[in-house]
Amino acid sequence: MPVLEVVGLRKSYKDRLVVDGVGFAVREGETYGLLGPNGAGKTTTISMVVGVLARDAGEVRIAGRPHDTAGRATKSLIGYVPQELAVYPDLTARENLRFFAGLYGIRGSEARRRIGEVLEIVGLADRAGEAAGKYSGGMSRRLNIGIGLLNRPRLLVLDEPTAGVDPQSRTSILDSVRRLAGDGTAVLYTTHYMEEAQRLCDRVGIIDHGRMLAEGRPDELGAPDLEAAFLQLTGRELRD
Amino acid sequence: MRALMLILRKDLRQRLRDGTLLIYAVALPLGMAFLLNLVMGGSAQRLDARYGVVGLPAFTERVLRPMEAAGRVRLRQVASAEEGRELTGRGELDAVFAGSPGPSSVANLPPAETTDPASPGATDPVSPGTTGPASIEVIGSVDAPVAVQVARELAESYAAAERGERLALAVAGAGPRAVPELRALPEPIRVRQDASLSVRQLDTGTYHAAGTAVFFLFFAVLICVSGIFAERASGMLARIMAAPVRGPVVMAAKLLGGALTALIGMVILVVASSLLLGARWGDPAGVAALVAAVVLAATGLMAAVATFARTAEQAANWQSVAATALGIAGGAFFPVGQLGGLAVLSQASPHHWFLEGLADLRGGGSVALPVAVLLGFAAVGIPVALARLGRVARA
Numbered sequence: 063m064p065v066l067e068v069v070g071l072r073k074s075y076k077d078r079l080v081v082d083g084v085g086f087a088v089r090e091g092e093t094y095g096l097l098g099p100n101g102a103g104k105t106t107t108i109s110m111v112v113g114v115l116a117r118d119a120g121e122v123r124i125a126g127r128p129h130d131t132a133g134r135a136t137k138s139l140i141g142y143v144p145q146e147l148a149v150y151p152d153l154t155a156r157e158n159l160r161f162f163a164g165l166y167g168i169r170g171s172e173a174r175r176r177i178g179e180v181l182e183i184v185g186l187a188d189r190a191g192e193a194a195g196k197y198s199g200g201m202s203r204r205l206n207i208g209i210g211l212l213n214r215p216r217l218l219v220l221d222e223p224t225a226g227v228d229p230q231s232r233t234s235i236l237d238s239v240r241r242l243a244g245d246g247t248a249v250l251y252t253t254h255y256m257e258e259a260q261r262l263c264d265r266v267g268i269i270d271h272g273r274m275l276a277e278g279r280p281d282e283l284g285a286p287d288l289e290a291a292f293l294q295l296t297g298r299e300l301r302d
Numbered sequence: 303m304r305a306l307m308l309i310l311r312k313d314l315r316q317r318l319r320d321g322t323l324l325i326y327a328v329a330l331p332l333g334m335a336f337l338l339n340l341v342m343g344g345s346a347q348r349l350d351a352r353y354g355v356v357g358l359p360a361f362t363e364r365v366l367r368p369m370e371a372a373g374r375v376r377l378r379q380v381a382s383a384e385e386g387r388e389l390t391g392r393g394e395l396d397a398v399f400a401g402s403p404g405p406s407s408v409a410n411l412p413p414a415e416t417t418d419p420a421s422p423g424a425t426d427p428v429s430p431g432t433t434g435p436a437s438i439e440v441i442g443s444v445d446a447p448v449a450v451q452v453a454r455e456l457a458e459s460y461a462a463a464e465r466g467e468r469l470a471l472a473v474a475g476a477g478p479r480a481v482p483e484l485r486a487l488p489e490p491i492r493v494r495q496d497a498s499l500s501v502r503q504l505d506t507g508t509y510h511a512a513g514t515a516v517f518f519l520f521f522a523v524l525i526c527v528s529g530i531f532a533e534r535a536s537g538m539l540a541r542i543m544a545a546p547v548r549g550p551v552v553m554a555a556k557l558l559g560g561a562l563t564a565l566i567g568m569v570i571l572v573v574a575s576s577l578l579l580g581a582r583w584g585d586p587a588g589v590a591a592l593v594a595a596v597v598l599a600a601t602g603l604m605a606a607v608a609t610f611a612r613t614a615e616q617a618a619n620w621q622s623v624a625a626t627a628l629g630i631a632g633g634a635f636f637p638v639g640q641l642g643g644l645a646v647l648s649q650a651s652p653h654h655w656f657l658e659g660l661a662d663l664r665g666g667g668s669v670a671l672p673v674a675v676l677l678g679f680a681a682v683g684i685p686v687a688l689a690r691l692g693r694v695a696r697a
């Protein structure tokens with residue numbers, strides 16, 4: 063049974079349909095890349111998947127259970143890393159982690175253990191007492207991801223986790239994702255770095271204008287590589 | 303409940319670290335209260351007050367006419383104290399000085415000195431031929447605290463001057479009189495205040511402290527409510543909503559954070575202004591009830607206004623406009639009772655009811671009505687805000 067099943071997801075803003083019947087599934091231990099140019103509808107799709115945005119139509123199931131914006135039981139199975147750097151700059155990394163751990167009901171010694179674990183994974187253990195606002199871009203990105211790992215999610219959802227990150231941090235981020243998937247976590251992530259998706263993803267879905275254009279293993283999708291397939295599907299017209 | 307406390311603690315810690323709490327809850331209101339106290343302390347000279355006078359020819363000649371000539375006072379003769387009460391009650395006059403015969407117990411004043419030919423008409427006999435001590439009753443309009451305050455001070459200083467004069471005459475006339483006897487000399491003129499009206503006034507220090515406190519209270523709430531929009535823009539809100547926490551709990555925590563920030567600022571200002579500005583706020587239980595009620599009213603109104611905005615900037619702008627307009631209309635900076643139409647408008651302002659409540663408290667009255675009105679503002683604002691904030695979160 064897939065950890066995440068998405069069927070016929072639809073969303074419009076005013077009269078504009080921005081997600082139009084998107085469906086896919088992610089299995090345990092699988093890394094699924096949702097690829098698309100800017101404005102394709104990736105973030106909107108992901109927001110409905112994690113349950114922060116109400117959908118107009120369609121279904122989302124987490125570990126077989128129906129999920130929506132009110133689904134607190136299913137929300138606790140998901141780790142979410144938003145596209146923005148969603149960390150509190152005035153709080154230290156440890157305080158940020160403690161706050162979000164609390165929101166997931168993780169407290170006391172269990173919270174301390176998980177926070178220590180996460181700080182190791184994202185390589186911030188020795189800077190954990192510093193205000194997050196003083197971190198470099200890469201460190202902030204890593205903390206951003208760390209928060210999403212606190213609840214040891216069965217489904218980890220990352221929205222462009224490597225955007226604007228130096229190669230060292232990018233490698234570290236991708237390594238952690240790979241390791242988590244190796245441990246059985248289902249990973250759903252968006253990017254527009256084709257080469258990265260090609261290396262990391264077991265399967266990818268290419269969306270544009272809110273529609274799923276193609277789905278499959280990176281090597282299935284076309285020659286000579288994913289980037290070529292992507293451009294072929296989405297065209298060469300410039301996006302904002 | 304746990305999530306609520308968690309978010310609340312986090313928000314307050316953040317406000318403390320980023321300086322918001324210090325600026326909006328402590329520095330700005332305190333600084334402003336000091337400034338206003340300094341500036342408005344000297345405002346009596348620019349006063350344009352409407353005074354009535356019943357009898358009191360000497361007081362009128364010596365004190366009021368010169369002020370009238372200087373254009374600071376518009377003077378009007380009034381037939382009786384009764385009429386004076388009516389006119390101030392209707393707001394046609396700011397204050398009335400009513401002369402009346404003094405209590406008979408002070409009639410046994412040393413006679414020679416007061417009828418001294420050197421100072422004819424120095425005192426204000428209420429009925430011609432009576433040389434006994436008079437009293438000046440100051441009847442004030444509730445809506446003109448500054449004019450009334452000035453009136454009271456005028457009467458007091460006139461009475462004091464008169465007493466000094468008499469003392470001098472007594473010393474001159476009686477030669478080496480015993481000092482204790484001089485001390486026992488009754489006051490020639492006693493200033494009395496209209497019990498029902500003029501006691502319901504805040505002194506200048508308290509007025510400015512209270513006005514600025516309630517004004518900045520709204521801004522403390524503003525910062526916290528705008529914070530919801532900022533958190534949405536930064537993705538924090540999505541992250542919080544992705545956690546297994548009920549949406550309304552998140553919003554309730556945010557509003558409570560705003561209310562607490564405002565409350566902290568208010569408590570600091572009440573204490574600091576009492577110690578530093580000599581402000582007298584009145585019965586602590588009544589003050590506490592008023593403060594709690596106005597904090598809730600501010601939170602509800604500001605949050606409700608903010609929910610109609612689309613961005614953090616817009617939310618902050620709309621709230622600033624609302625907070626400033628309500629503050630001015632409600633008399634947070636200057637008494638609006640003297641501004642005619644605004645006096646009616648001010649009824650729609652929580653600031654007005656808070657200040658009104660404090661004045662009631664000083665008059666020994668009950669704060670039930672102002673507290674009820676303030677809770678009414680809260681009862682409208684908070685549900686509207688909570689209902690609409692859900693949409694803000696999911697937008």
Ligand SMILES: Nc1ncnc2c1ncn2[C@@H]1O[C@H](COP(=O)(O)OP(=O)(O)O)[C@@H](O)[C@H]1O
Pocket residue numbers: 075080098099100101102103104105106107697
């Ligand atoms: N809150 C919103 N209101 C109106 N339009 C929106 C909103 N959020 C996103 N959109 C529009 O929906 C489309 C898809 O956006 P998004 O899902 O963020 O794209 P992506 O993440 O693939 O870059 C874009 O055209 C965007 O302008």
Ligand SMILES: [Mg+2]
Pocket residue numbers: 104105106145221
């Ligand atoms: Mg996006």
